[in-house]
Amino acid sequence: MLQYEGLKERIVARFDEMSPQLQKAARYILENGQEVALISMRELARNAGVQPATMTRLAKFLDLPGYDDIRAQYSQALRSQADGFAARAQARDVDGPSGSGLAHGMVQTLSAQIARLNAPESIARLERVADTLAAAGRIYVLGLRSCHSVAWHFHYVMTLLGEKTVHLDGPAGTGVDGMRRAGPGDVMLVISISPYAKQTLELVGLAREKGMGVVAITDSEVSPLSNVSDEVVICATDSATFFHTLTPALAVSEVLCGLLADRDREAAVRALQEADRHLQSLDIYANEIPKRRF
Amino acid sequence: MLQYEGLKERIVARFDEMSPQLQKAARYILENGQEVALISMRELARNAGVQPATMTRLAKFLDLPGYDDIRAQYSQALRSQADGFAARAQARDVDGPSGSGLAHGMVQTLSAQIARLNAPESIARLERVADTLAAAGRIYVLGLRSCHSVAWHFHYVMTLLGEKTVHLDGPAGTGVDGMRRAGPGDVMLVISISPYAKQTLELVGLAREKGMGVVAITDSEVSPLSNVSDEVVICATDSATFFHTLTPALAVSEVLCGLLADRDREAAVRALQEADRHLQSLDIYANEIPKRRF
DNA sequence: ATATTTTTGAAACAGATGTTGCATAGACTC
DNA sequence: GAGTCTATGCAACATCTGTTTCAAAAATAT
Numbered sequence: 001m002l003q004y005e006g007l008k009e010r011i012v013a014r015f016d017e018m019s020p021q022l023q024k025a026a027r028y029i030l031e032n033g034q035e036v037a038l039i040s041m042r043e044l045a046r047n048a049g050v051q052p053a054t055m056t057r058l059a060k061f062l063d064l065p066g067y068d069d070i071r072a073q074y075s076q077a078l079r080s081q082a083d084g085f086a087a088r089a090q091a092r093d094v095d096g097p098s099g100s101g102l103a104h105g106m107v108q109t110l111s112a113q114i115a116r117l118n119a120p121e122s123i124a125r126l127e128r129v130a131d132t133l134a135a136a137g138r139i140y141v142l143g144l145r146s147c148h149s150v151a152w153h154f155h156y157v158m159t160l161l162g163e164k165t166v167h168l169d170g171p172a173g174t175g176v177d178g179m180r181r182a183g184p185g186d187v188m189l190v191i192s193i194s195p196y197a198k199q200t201l202e203l204v205g206l207a208r209e210k211g212m213g214v215v216a217i218t219d220s221e222v223s224p225l226s227n228v229s230d231e232v233v234i235c236a237t238d239s240a241t242f243f244h245t246l247t248p249a250l251a252v253s254e255v256l257c258g259l260l261a262d263r264d265r266e267a268a269v270r271a272l273q274e275a276d277r278h279l280q281s282l283d284i285y286a287n288e289i290p291k292r293r294f
Numbered sequence: 295m296l297q298y299e300g301l302k303e304r305i306v307a308r309f310d311e312m313s314p315q316l317q318k319a320a321r322y323i324l325e326n327g328q329e330v331a332l333i334s335m336r337e338l339a340r341n342a343g344v345q346p347a348t349m350t351r352l353a354k355f356l357d358l359p360g361y362d363d364i365r366a367q368y369s370q371a372l373r374s375q376a377d378g379f380a381a382r383a384q385a386r387d388v389d390g391p392s393g394s395g396l397a398h399g400m401v402q403t404l405s406a407q408i409a410r411l412n413a414p415e416s417i418a419r420l421e422r423v424a425d426t427l428a429a430a431g432r433i434y435v436l437g438l439r440s441c442h443s444v445a446w447h448f449h450y451v452m453t454l455l456g457e458k459t460v461h462l463d464g465p466a467g468t469g470v471d472g473m474r475r476a477g478p479g480d481v482m483l484v485i486s487i488s489p490y491a492k493q494t495l496e497l498v499g500l501a502r503e504k505g506m507g508v509v510a511i512t513d514s515e516v517s518p519l520s521n522v523s524d525e526v527v528i529c530a531t532d533s534a535t536f537f538h539t540l541t542p543a544l545a546v547s548e549v550l551c552g553l554l555a556d557r558d559r560e561a562a563v564r565a566l567q568e569a570d571r572h573l574q575s576l577d578i579y580a581n582e583i584p585k586r587r588f
Numbered sequence: 589a590t591a592t593t594t595t596t597g598a599a600a601c602a603g604a605t606g607t608t609g610c611a612t613a614g615a616c617t618c
Numbered sequence: 619g620a621g622t623c624t625a626t627g628c629a630a631c632a633t634c635t636g637t638t639t640c641a642a643a644a645a646t647a648t
Contacts (some may be wrong), residue, residue, distance in 0.1 A: 019595055
């Protein structure tokens with residue numbers, strides 16, 4: 001573990017001196033440490049989007065004889081981690097849901113809640129919702145108050161893929177205006193959890209009157225949305241805190257995006273490349289990481 | 295873990311039927327499980343005092359196509375173990391490759407990524423960030439583009455607790471204005487993942503110039519935010535899809551909210567009750583579930 | 589603009605990997 | 619004890635590994 005820590009620190013320390021490709025490789029290794037020990041260098045390079053040679057070069061750059069030495073260190077770390085793990089996990093579990101236990105407990109709960117989406121029924125629901133959304137002319141995305149984050153994220157990702165979604169939100173209450181042109185053949189994706197905002201239910205009613213389809217991400221089989229939606233995905237919102245969690249709901253929305261992109265992979269790739277060019281031309285992103293300007 | 299357990303059990307179950315050499319190989323694998331994933335088959339065979347071919351034969355004997363499948367299972371187990379509590383969820387990875395595979399895989403990955411936040415180092419970072427935020431006068435929340443959802447959600451939850459946060463966003467580019475009154479004693483919470491928006495980095499620079507503290511939720515140890523932040527929480531963003539995932543980042547933000555609320559439980563409860571009364575009086579939420587209006 | 593250095597990608601390399609076919613050694617049946 | 623069958627060791631195999639080399643490209647200096 002010591003050596004491993006040393007290596008990781010060395011990578012971080014000398015990161016700024018590296019060439020772009022070396023940084024790309026180093027970054028991937030830092031973020032996916034366990035993989036280093038478990039897969040081949042070539043595969044790692046593939047995943048990192050880098051030439052195999054770059055990994056060797058990274059090793060030399062770090063004053064190591066070769067890549068095998070990188071792997072050796074990560075293997076060693078994994079070995080000792082595997083040994084000591086059970087003990088540490090048990091020790092941690094004991095000290096209850098207070099202090100650092102709270103963070104631990106929340107993370108654990110969230111992980112489990114998301115894992116629960118793997119129930120066959122949930123997967124089936126996700127597929128059906130994705131089907132409906134894929135078949136839709138336009139997708140009108142509605143998520144008010146706490147659900148705004150989920151709605152917006154879904155919309156944002158989908159805009160990278162095309163022009164299919166309309167986000168029903170906007171300054172000065174103009175959000176609703178987006179629905180003017182909606183009609184049969186279009187679908188509303190509505191996200192709402194308890195307590196359910198009245199406006200959400202009203203807008204769903206409006207959608208129905210217009211003959212639109214409705215699919216929902218919500219928190220219960222008996223949510224008011226379940227009654228009025230064609231398809232529903234249920235996700236957990238319980239939390240040890242005073243608040244409801246939206247993390248599982250966000251996970252659902254990301255899975256939906258993934259499924260939709262997967263329906264037409266080439267189109268998705270094309271759209272993303274185009275979006276990329278667009279953002280490049282607008283100079284939105286920092287292409288290279290500024291070197292300690294501050 | 296299921297598969298791994300399954301394999302281990304299968305080895306034990308059929309141990310008696312094996313030929314002496316197969317038993318020798320099997321025994322070594324049972325006793326040195328972690329090694330399987332970390333070294334080559336030939337080396338393993340050497341250590342076990344067995345011919346390389348015997349390992350292949352053991353695999354076939356266990357109705358597996360080849361030795362690689364043995365290693366794959368042990369690798370998976372080790373990966374899960376390293377991820378800690380994701381073990382249960384991730385172990386099923388192997389058996390659902392058809393049809394609903396993508397959704398299943400995505401959910402699995404998300405669950406594991408969040409579970410990885412339970413690493414002691416991550417928990418410690420979360421605590422430190424929570425400390426910094428708790429001590430801050432005001433918290434200025436910044437998340438542009440894809441990170442907007444996380445920033446907004448953090449801000450929204452925090453508004454239920456009081457007036458401590460300012461969300462640096464708004465129509466017509468007015469978001470930045472919020473920072474006018476910020477200064478030393480205040481802290482900026484910035485969320486940004488690769489690719490990093492230029493404006494984000496600029497605003498962080500501005501915050502530093504004003505003498506503010508900076509804490510970040512980002513995707514890498516070597517993110518441009520790491521250099522310029524007092525504390526950083528790292529979360530995974532990889533995904534099987536074309537997009538980066540923000541679910542772990544949202545989880546982080548929710549945990550932070552939880553930790554902050556936990557610092558002063560009574561105040562949190564009071565603030566929430568007040569928020570509740572306020573929303574009640576505005577008649578925002580549906581108090582009873584409308585019964586099939588449609 | 590030119591020259592020089594650095595960085596990158598592609599191909600070639602030797603060596604190691606997991607697998608397979610075959611021959612021999614041993615165990616068992618009759 | 620001959621014949622059959624399985625278990626084992628060995629060597630050849632295609633493939634993949636990590637490394638190196640070399641030329642083109644990009645960045646930097648002149």
